[in-house]
Amino acid sequence: xxxxxxxxxxxxxxxxxxxKEKHKTHSSVVEEKLTKREDMMTQLENNNIYIVxxxxxxxxxxxxxxxxxxxxxxxxxxxxxxxxxxxxVSNELNSSxxxxxxxxxxxxxxxxxxxxxxxxxxxGQPSTASFTVKTxxxxxxxxxxxxxxxxxxxxxxxxxxxxxxxxxxxxxNGSAQANCSVVTDxxxxxxxxxxxxxxxxxxxxxxxxxxxxxxxxxxxxxRLVVRIGGSMETERLINSSPRKRLRSLDTFRGIALVxxxxxxxGGGRYWFFRHESWNGLTVADLVFPWFVFVMGTSIAxxxxxxxxxxxxxxxxxxxxxxxxxxLFLIGxxxxxxxxxxxxxxxxxxxxxxVLQRLAFSYLVVASLDLMxxxxxxxxxxxxxxxxxxxxxxxxxxxxxxxxxLEVLWxxxxxxxxxxxxxxxxxxxxGIGDMGLYANCTGGAAGFLDRWLLGEKHIxxxxxxxxxxxxxxxxxxxxVLGSINSVLMAFLGLQAGKIILHYRDLPTSIMSxxxxxxxxxxxxxxxxxxxxxxQGFIPVNKNLWSLSYVTTLACFAFVLLVLVYYTVDVKKWWxxxxxxxxxxxxxxxxxxxxxxxxxxxxxxxxxDSQSHTEHLIQNLFAxxxxxxxxxxxxxxxxxxxx
Numbered sequence: 001x002x003x004x005x006x007x008x009x010x011x012x013x014x015x016x017x018x019x020k021e022k023h024k025t026h027s028s029v030v031e032e033k034l035t036k037r038e039d040m041m042t043q044l045e046n047n048n049i050y051i052v053x054x055x056x057x058x059x060x061x062x063x064x065x066x067x068x069x070x071x072x073x074x075x076x077x078x079x080x081x082x083x084x085x086x087x088x089v090s091n092e093l094n095s096s097x098x099x100x101x102x103x104x105x106x107x108x109x110x111x112x113x114x115x116x117x118x119x120x121x122x123x124g125q126p127s128t129a130s131f132t133v134k135t136x137x138x139x140x141x142x143x144x145x146x147x148x149x150x151x152x153x154x155x156x157x158x159x160x161x162x163x164x165x166x167x168x169x170x171x172x173n174g175s176a177q178a179n180c181s182v183v184t185d186x187x188x189x190x191x192x193x194x195x196x197x198x199x200x201x202x203x204x205x206x207x208x209x210x211x212x213x214x215x216x217x218x219x220x221x222x223r224l225v226v227r228i229g230g231s232m233e234t235e236r237l238i239n240s241s242p243r244k245r246l247r248s249l250d251t252f253r254g255i256a257l258v259x260x261x262x263x264x265x266g267g268g269r270y271w272f273f274r275h276e277s278w279n280g281l282t283v284a285d286l287v288f289p290w291f292v293f294v295m296g297t298s299i300a301x302x303x304x305x306x307x308x309x310x311x312x313x314x315x316x317x318x319x320x321x322x323x324x325x326x327l328f329l330i331g332x333x334x335x336x337x338x339x340x341x342x343x344x345x346x347x348x349x350x351x352x353x354v355l356q357r358l359a360f361s362y363l364v365v366a367s368l369d370l371m372x373x374x375x376x377x378x379x380x381x382x383x384x385x386x387x388x389x390x391x392x393x394x395x396x397x398x399x400x401x402x403x404x405l406e407v408l409w410x411x412x413x414x415x416x417x418x419x420x421x422x423x424x425x426x427x428x429x430g431i432g433d434m435g436l437y438a439n440c441t442g443g444a445a446g447f448l449d450r451w452l453l454g455e456k457h458i459x460x461x462x463x464x465x466x467x468x469x470x471x472x473x474x475x476x477x478x479v480l481g482s483i484n485s486v487l488m489a490f491l492g493l494q495a496g497k498i499i500l501h502y503r504d505l506p507t508s509i510m511s512x513x514x515x516x517x518x519x520x521x522x523x524x525x526x527x528x529x530x531x532x533x534q535g536f537i538p539v540n541k542n543l544w545s546l547s548y549v550t551t552l553a554c555f556a557f558v559l560l561v562l563v564y565y566t567v568d569v570k571k572w573w574x575x576x577x578x579x580x581x582x583x584x585x586x587x588x589x590x591x592x593x594x595x596x597x598x599x600x601x602x603x604x605x606x607d608s609q610s611h612t613e614h615l616i617q618n619l620f621a622x623x624x625x626x627x628x629x630x631x632x633x634x635x636x637x638x639x640x641x
Contacts, residue, residue, distance in 0.1 A: 080132060080162050080609075081132075081609045082161070082269055082609045082610070082611065083134060083135045083136050083161055083191075083269075083271070084132045084133065084134065084135060084161070084162070085132070085133050085135050085159040085160060085161060085162060085163045085164070085165060085188060086130060086131075086132060086133075086163070086164045086165065087130065087131050087132070087133045087159070087165045087166075087167060088128055088129070088130045088131075088164070088165070088166045088167070088185075089115075089117045089128065089129050089130075089131070089166075089167045089169065090117075090126040090127070090128045090166060090167070090168050090169065091117040091118065091119060091120060091126055091127045091128070091129075091169045092120050092126045092168070092169060092170050092171060093119055093120060093145075093152075093169055093170075093171060093178060094119045094120060095119045095145050095146065095147050096116055096117060096118045096119045096127075096145075096146045096147075097116070097117045097119075097143050097144065097145065097146065097152065097169055098113065098115075098116050098143070098144045098145075098146050099113075099114040099115055099116070099117060099131070099141060099142075099143055099167075100112060100113050100114055100141070100142045100143075100144070101114050101133065101139050101140065101141050101142070102139065102140055102142075103134070103136075103137045103138075103139055103467055104137050104138040104139065104140065104156070105137045105277065105280070105467060106277075106431070106432065106467045106468060107278070107279065107432060107532075107533045108432060108433050108434055109431045109432055109434075109467070109468065110431040110434060110435045111140075111142050112431070112469075114131050114133070114141075115129055115131050116129070116146065117129045117169075126168075126169075133159050133165075134159075135158075135159045135160055135161045135163075135188070136271040137158070137271070138156060138157065138158035139156070139157065139158070139159070140154060140155070140156050141154070141155040141156075141157065141167070141180075142154050143155075143169060143178070143180060151177075152169065152177055152178040152180070153169070153177060153178050153179070153180035154180075155167070155180050155181075155182060157182050159188070160187075160188025160189065160190075161188050161189050161191045162188055162189045163184065163186055163187060163188025163189075164184075164185040164186035165182055165183065165184055165185060166182070166183045166185050167180060167181070167182050167183075168180070168181050168183065191270075191611045192270075194268065194611055194612040194615045194616075195268065195270070195615065198615060198619060209576070213574075246301075246499070246564070246568055247567050247568060247574070247575045247579060248560070248563045248564040248567040248568045248575065249294060249297055249298060249301075249582075250575065250579050250582035250583050251563050251567055251573075251575030251578050251579045251582055252290070252294050252559065252560055252563050252582070253291065253294045253298075253582035253585055254575070254577075254578030254579055254580065254581045254582025254583075254585075255290075255559075255563070255578045255582075256286075256287045256288075256290040256291045256294065257287075257291065257578075257581050257582060257585050257588055257589065258578055258581055258622060258625075258626065259283065259286070259287045260287040260288065260291065260589070261581075261588065261589075261592045261621075261622050261625055262618055262619070262622045263283065263284040263287065264592065264593075264596075265592070265596065265601070265602075265617075265618040265621050265622065266614055266617075266618045267283070267284065267618060268611050268614045268615030268618055268619075269611055269614045269615075270611065270615075272284075274463070275463040275476075275541060275542075276463065276541060277428070277463050277464055277466045277467040277468060278427070278428040278432070278463075278464055278467070278468060278540060278542060279532050279533050279538040279539060279540050280532045280538075280539065280540075281539055281541070281551070285541040285548075286552065286555065288354065288541075289485075289488050289548070289549065289552035289553075289556070290552065290555075290556050290559070291358075291585075292357075292358065292361055292485055292488045292489050292492065293488055293489065293491060293492035293495070293552070293553065293556040294492055294556075294560075295358065295361070295362060295489055295492060296361075296365055296488070296489035296490060296491065296492025296493035296494075296495070296496065297492040297493065297495045297496040297499070297560075298496070299362070299365055299366050299369055299489070299492075299493055299496065300369060300373075300493045300495075300496025300497050300499070300500060301496050301499065301500065303316065303366065303369050303370055303373045304373060304374075304375065304377075304500055307373060307374075307375030308375045308376065313370055316370055317367065317370055320362070320363060320366045320367060320370065321363065323362065323641050324359045324360070324362055324363035325359070326359075326641045327355050327356070327358055327359035327362065327641060328355065328356050328359040328360075330355055330590060330641075331353040331354060331355025331356040331358075331359065332349070332350075332351065332353065332356065334353075334355070334590055334593045334594055335350055335353040335354075335355075335593075336349055336350055347456065348456050348457075349457055350457060350458060350459060350460075350475075351453050351457045351458070352449070352453070352458060352459070352475045352477040352478050352479070353477055354477060354589075355589075355590075356477065357477045357481075357482055357485050360482050360485070360486070361482070361485045361486050361488070361489040362489070364486045364489075365486060365489040365490050365493055368398040368401055368402070368490070368493075369395075369398065369493055371397065371398065372394070372395045372397055372398045373395075374394065377500055377501060390501055391494070391497040391498050391500075391501045391502075391512070392494070392497075395497065398490070402486065402487060402490045405483050405486060405487070406483070406484075406487060406546070408483060409480065409483040409484060409546070410546070412444050412448070412480060413426070413443065413444050413445070413480065413543075414444075416444040416447070416448075418440065418443055418444055418447045419447075420439065420440070421437055421439075421440035421443060421447070422437065422440075424443065424444075425437060425440050425443035425444075426442075426443055426537070426538065426540070426543065426545070427440065427441075427443070428441055428442075428464040428468040428470060428542075429441035429442075429464070429468065429470050429472070430464060430465075430468035430469045430470035430471065431468055431469050432468045438470075438471070439471070439472055441462070441464055441468075441470045441472055441474045442474050442478075442542065442543060444480065445478055445479075445480040445481060445543055446472070446474045446478070448478070448479050448480050449474070449475050449478040449479055449480075450472075450473070452479055453475075453478075453479070455472070455473050456473075458473050458474065458475035458478065459473060459474060459475040459476065459477075460473045462474040462475070462476065462542065463476070463542065464542065474542065476541060476542045476544070480543075481543060481544030482544075484544040484545070484546060484548070484549045485544060485549075487546075487549050488549045488552065488553060491516075491520070491549075491553045491556075492556070494516065495513065495516070495556075495557065495560060498512045498513065498516075506564070506565075506568070506569045509564065510561050510564065510565060510569075513557045513558075513560055513561045513564075514557070514558070514561055516553075516557050517553075517554045517555075517556075517557030517558045517561070518554075520550045520551070520553045520554035520557065521550075521551075521554040523547075523550045524539070524547050524550045524551040524554060527546060527547035527550065528547050528551075535547065539551050563575075577626045577630065578626075580626060580629040580630040580632075580633045581625060581626055581629040583629070583633055583638060584629045584632050584633070584637075584638055584639060586639050586640075586641055587629075587632070587638075587639035588625050588628070588629055591625065591628070592621075592625055600620070600621070600624055601621040601624060602617065602621065603617065605617065
């Protein structure tokens with residue numbers, strides 16, 4: 001622009017201001033314009049210097065930061081979900097690199113491709129690519145040269161949720177391999193803080209309840225509560241008298257049921273509140289066997305009580321069969337969610353399920369106990385040398401039947417030929433075992449279910465899909481595993497026999513519980529070789545393996561000792577709040593399944609990718625069922641089948 005043009009621009013810019021200042025003389029106005037014109041010229045010269053500087057930076061510096069800007073731009077477009085982190089791979093090699101991964105919890109698995117990173121365009125200018133990675137477990141990253149498929153490096157790392165990480169691939173002089181290192185760019189979230197907060201909240205509530213119970217023991221407080229309550233029922237609840245019914249059994253059942261409801265509702269979407277993908281244990285894998293165990297304990301006490309009341313074995317058998325049929329039909333109804341849309345369709349009807357497994361176990365174990373149970377145990381001889389083993393020897397025919405069933409399970413599991421699969425295979429299939437047996441999920445157990453029930457009538461999305469990427473249906477409540485659930489219920493029945501034989505000797509009851517727990521633990525240690533995947537028979541919930549049953553029976557005996565001692569022996573704890581759902585277990589279980597997707601058990605969340613919101617929702621839903629069971633208990637409403 002010429003000086004004359006700039007002068008016109010300045011005159012136009014300042015024209016309005018000069019018109020407003022009419023009191024100034026013409027010479028002063030001209031002088032002011034000239035002064036400002038000089039200032040403008042100086043500013044323009046400074047701007048020219050700035051522009052030149054920008055050009056220099058763009059020419060010499062931008063190439064060095066272009067890749068990092070591209071990576072940042074790419075990060076903005078990768079929205080991280082729950083249990084995910086961002087990994088940016090920077091490749092300084094000339095050749096492109098293939099990035100693969102596998103979870104450390106995936107036993108003998110094939111690597112899965114994460115993506116490809118191009119080679120560096122020139123020295124000092126690495127090529128980058130960003131990927132999302134899972135954060136539940138530690139992973140192993142494998143980097144291969146795409147030109148010759150040689151492995152460059154192998155990195156093990158446990159990424160944190162919503163963290164940002166960089167993986168740098170650099171040359172190693174004189175080596176076919178590369179130097180790989182992971183750098184944390186942004187600190188991940190601590191997704192376990194909500195669990196810690198929830199724990200302290202519930203501990204605080206428990207302490208408040210305990211303190212309140214202590215206060216309620218004062219006579220003045222009792223009279224005040226009775227006056228407010230307006231009935232002697234309040235006083236009865238405060239001064240609970242000893243009952244013949246063992247509160248510890250209902251409390252134990254309630255503990256298993258409450259945890260089951262919580263994990264079925266999602267467990268805050270934490271991996272340890274979900275079922276293990278194959279071998280191993282999580283919290284979710286504990287509760288169903290415990291429920292089966294305490295069912296067996298209740299069978300022993302119930303049949304003994306009914307026989308003492310004078311009922312015939314024939315009438316009891318008819319009652320057992322009818323109850324089993326009811327449980328089975330209710331189970332089929334609630335696990336097929338299209339019941340709300342009309343009649344159930346046979347085409348895709350799932351047959352096995354939790355209540356179905358309970359029905360079968362109840363039918364077998366209750367029938368066995370009915371065959372050998374004795375109504376009156378106080379007339380038995382107790383001074384013989386074999387009297388310490390009465391709780392086992394008196395029922396030897398039932399033990400023989402259960403042991404024969406276990407032989408049947410072992411024979412079918414390890415000897416039954418399965419087409420296109422190795423005999424005795426216990427693996428998950430899919431990408432496990434290096435992908436050699438992709439369609440052999442569960443071995444004989446899966447084969448029998450598909451053969452007897454059909455692929456469309458068993459569970460379509462087993463937990464093995466999570467890590468092992470299996471493609472065929474598999475049912476964790478299938479036919480073969482039902483044999484071992486009978487064993488679990490029978491071990492619970494044994495706990496009931498111990499209670500019956502030593503009802504007035506709590507020390508004997510607890511010592512025998514501990515001996516049985518130790519015995520089951522030793523069997524588990526031998527079967528598993530104290531490892532997750534290397535044992536003869538691994539602990540596996542999907543298979544309901546023998547070691548799974550013995551391990552969970554060990555835990556059940558120990559837990560029952562603790563609950564029995566604190567609730568029924570010392571009476572330090574009333575069993576609340578678990579006692580109430582334990583008294584109405586069928587209603588709570590069926591109700592939580594049927595109303596799972598309805599308010600107040602579920603609502604639309606603000607952030608569905610937040611562990612905190614899921615945890616709040618799942619805990620609230622579980623507490624709702626505890627409160628409902630408490631109200632039903634107060635109203636003396638119990639659903640018995």
